[in-house]
Amino acid sequence: METTMRGICKMSAGPGWEYRTDLPIPQIGDGQVLMKVHATAVCGTDMHIIAWNEWAAKRMKDLPIVFGHETAGEVVQVGAAVKNLKVGDRISVETHIPCGRCFQCRTGNPHICENMQVFGVSVPGAFAEYAPVPASCAVPLAEGISYEMGSMLEAMGAGVHGVERADVQGKTVLVSGCGPIGLMAIGACRVHGAAKIVACDLFDEKLALAKTMGADITVNSGKEDVIKAVLDATQGHGADAAVDISGSGRAIVAGLRSLRKGGTLVSVGLPDGEIPINLTEDIIYREIVYTGISGRLMFETWDDCMNILRSPGFSLEPVIGGTYPLEDFQKAIDAINAGAPGKMILVP
Ligand SMILES: [Zn+2]
Ligand SMILES: [Zn+2]
Known part of the structure; x- marks a missing residue:
C-alpha cells in the first residue's frame, strides 16, 4: 500500500x-x-x-x-x-x-x-x-x-433535525435559506406532511430548486416582503413554524414576525455575530417557542434521513x-x- x-x-x-x-x-x-x-x-x-x-x-x-x-x-x-x-x-x-x-x-x-x-x-x-x-x-x-x-447526509441531517423540531405535519412552515440544507429541509417538510411550505432566499436559481424540492410558495427576500408573503398565504394569521437555515439576522427577525402567536422558530443556520431581537414584541407577548438545534440526534436523525431518502417522490x-x-x-x-x-x- x-x-x-x-x-x-x-x-x-x-x-x-x-x-x-x-x-x-x-x-x-x-x-x-x-x-x-x-x-x-x-x-x-x-x-x-x-x-x-x-x-x-x-x-x-x-x-x-x-x-x-x-x-x-x-x-x-x-x-x-x-x-x-x-x-x-x-x-x-x-x-x-x-x-x-x-x-x-x-x-x-x-x-x-x-x-x-x-x-x-x-x-x-x-x-x-x-x-x-x-x-x-x-x-x-x-x-x-x-x-x-x-x-x-450529514448536512441533510441538520435540516431534518430542524424540521422535526418544528413539528411541521399539517402545518404552514417557512423555510428561510435555500442552500443545500434548506433544500433538503424543504424536501423533509414535504415528506413529513407539511400543509404549506413557503421558502425564501436571495437567489432566484435557489428558489427554483426550492420549488423542485416541494416548496409551494417562493419569495425572493431581496425584492419582496417575506412577512407579507407569509401573512397572505395564511389568511393573515402567520406561519405555524419557521426553520431558519440562513443564519441571517434579517431573515431570523422576519421569521419571528412571520409566525402566528404561539408559533415555533427553529434556528439551524449560524449568524456571524450577535443579532438584535425585540424580545418583548416578537417573542414574549406572542408566546413564540424559539430553539436552536446543533447537528443531528445520534443516531435517530440518521435513521430518519434514510427513511426520507426512501420516500416516494423524494430525491x-x-x-x-x-x-x-x-x-x-x-x-x-x-x-x-x-x-x-x-x-x-x-x-x-
Ligand atoms: Zn457541514
Ligand atoms: Zn460527552
Whole structure:
C-alpha cells in the first residue's frame, strides 16, 4: 500500500488552504477505521475555515490539518477494538464525536456533548484520499445510496433535525435559506406532511430548486416582503413554524414576525455575530417557542434521513450542485461564492 496521499490542508492560522500531494496516510487508533474517501461535500463550515473567522480560530488549534467533514467512503482497515465494522463496508460519518462520559452523553444527548470533538475541524477530516474515522461515528450506508448522496447526509441531517423540531405535519412552515440544507429541509417538510411550505432566499436559481424540492410558495427576500408573503398565504394569521437555515439576522427577525402567536422558530443556520431581537414584541407577548438545534440526534436523525431518502417522490439529485476532483477545490469554492445552487462535492 502507498504511504502518501493527496489532500486539502489548513496549514496555519489565517485565511487560505493548500492542496498537498505528500500527506501521510493516517494511522488509525484501536477504535477507528481507515476510510477510503469516495466523496466529500463542501459545507459552509469549510468556508469559515478557509476565511478563518472567529468560529474557526476558536476551534482549530492543531494545525496543519486536513479539513472537510461531510463525507462517505469505504472501510479499508479496522482498528483492533472495532467490532461493528469490517473492511468493505460503505459508510458515512457523523461529525460530532462525543466523549461518552459527560452529563450530556450520559443522559441521551451525545450530539451536544460537553467535550465535543468535530471531525474535519478539531480532528483530521476527509478532503483527502483517506480519513481516520471513529468507529462509533460511522454510519453504514443503506444499499442504493450512492457515495455522493452519502456525503450529503450529514448536512441533510441538520435540516431534518430542524424540521422535526418544528413539528411541521399539517402545518404552514417557512423555510428561510435555500442552500443545500434548506433544500433538503424543504424536501423533509414535504415528506413529513407539511400543509404549506413557503421558502425564501436571495437567489432566484435557489428558489427554483426550492420549488423542485416541494416548496409551494417562493419569495425572493431581496425584492419582496417575506412577512407579507407569509401573512397572505395564511389568511393573515402567520406561519405555524419557521426553520431558519440562513443564519441571517434579517431573515431570523422576519421569521419571528412571520409566525402566528404561539408559533415555533427553529434556528439551524449560524449568524456571524450577535443579532438584535425585540424580545418583548416578537417573542414574549406572542408566546413564540424559539430553539436552536446543533447537528443531528445520534443516531435517530440518521435513521430518519434514510427513511426520507426512501420516500416516494423524494430525491436528493436536484440538490447536487456539481462534482469536482479534489485538486479543483478552488472551482467548487468559486461556484459557491458566485451563489451557484446546490451542494458542491469533491471526489478524490
Ligand atoms: Zn457541514
Ligand atoms: Zn460527552
